[in-house]
Amino acid sequence: MKNQIAIYSMAILALASVPPPTAGASPVSPSWIERRWEVRYLLLVDEASTLRSGVVQSRKFNSQQRAQGKHKDYLSARALFVPNATFFVPNAREIGIVLLTFGSKGEVNNQKGLLGKLTAKITRLYELDLVRTQTDPPEAYHFAYWAQGIPGDVTFSPAVCSSEDNRRYVAGWDVENYIGNFGCREWTAQLYDRDQPYIDVTSYASRGAYIGALTGWSRFEDPPKPVIGRQGKTWLCLHECPPGEKPGVIPDIRAWTTKHGFPMPTRPSKQPLYPDADYMDDLNEFWQQ
Template sequence: MAIFAFFALSMPVDAAAGSENFIDRPWEIRYVLFAEDASLMRAGLAYSEKSNKQQTLRGKQKIYLSASALFEITATFAVPGEEALGIILLTFDRAGRVVNKKGALSSMSAKRTRLDRLVLVHNDIPDPNPYYFGYWSQGIPGDVTFSPAACSSDDFRRYEPGWNIDSYTGNFGCREWTAQLYDRAQPYIDVTSYATHGTFIGSLTGWSRFEDPPKPVIGRHGKTWLCLHECPAGEKPGVIPDIRAWTTKHGFPMPTRPSKQPLYPNADYMDDLNEFWQQ
């Protein structure tokens, strides 16, 4: 199975970092979560570190460096019959400062640029090359179901024509996450990807705002249900032995398979997109 590490492919190429200014507005993102096959995640982190060093040695200025070179895997979930799943979690305070402080991240803050890049910069040192970690997507013009959203640059491949629904990257992306985040009637965020080769948790970027109530993040990886983050009633992240008993215990509905995945492809919104592009 030949697939690429999610973090190794996440750099924007359509704008130089030095051409952007930061938006002067309150920081609203409470956390950003990345999930991926743990071995691919480790490979992506190593690749990003190597790439950043090469760019620095070449003396390049006004470019993006990869923030993933600064990350450490927060948690790993081993599931019988499936590849281990890795999680990276970034948490912020209302000033955008990184809260889960380790290494270089301990002195960094998040900013949003005028071209909607999400970047990390050092608190007290001018950064000629900010560290890119995501994209603030405005979504479909006029839509508030799944936008705005924190996404990866590669997230949008899921919503373009020709997307392979059997990709091991997974069919659950930032739009699916954000729709569940915004739906106050939805008590959890189910990140399960469905494909003909099985049910799994793929490569994804998730997030939440300070104004959003905490929601458990769950998903089915092979035959095993997991709670990945903000598990209810003080439960620790890990295996959910019996999903029916778990949902009954917490008064939640049972997870159900969506009618399709990806659930919000661009093809369903072409009239809105064409109208926007013609303006």
């Protein structure tokens, strides 16, 4: 019952906070709304093999959608997300990333091919789509959602979240799950914390430290922050590394943090750090209004 309350509350909160479409909104898709685009970049991180298999599976899914005439309703953006870079890690699985950077109107500006012709838009239900406007009707590839978080709490919201994040924060989550215990709430809390000099995406479980499946992001107003994580015994800088450094292995994390005046990364008190169970009073209060 508590899980249902949390889910329904989030849906109602999203609907209540959606502004009405402005004049000039797309007539072919009334579900999209006109609002300021806030996301500067989107970063998908996972095991490289999982990212590659996701491309293959999603392309098959999209082909089926088109064959059944359902491509106007839903296409998976993962079919387009070929890894930009991969990181070899000794004695651990290879990590891959997909990076999309956006212009102020939501246009993808760091990719070629089909991805370079897409523009990000938001729907009335706060779903995030990559839209190909050159087709009639436009094709929309769903890739994430604009999560409103917990009513009255801005520690980790709003945030760009994925379908995996829907599972991470509800009761019954298995902390040993291979996709990891670090999700969009943990990312966004570190992004918003001006005293936090980097974003540490490490997941911890009984099998050790690792980098799981996650969706990261940043706004135009946010200063660049290095994205780091530990895969097995190896630390990596995945994105927006300090000036003069390229993404890749951090040979000595203590020397690296000392060099840049950063604190050493520490294991959090628990993971996930912001489960719904910690906010049930807020959710129940919102539900009773």
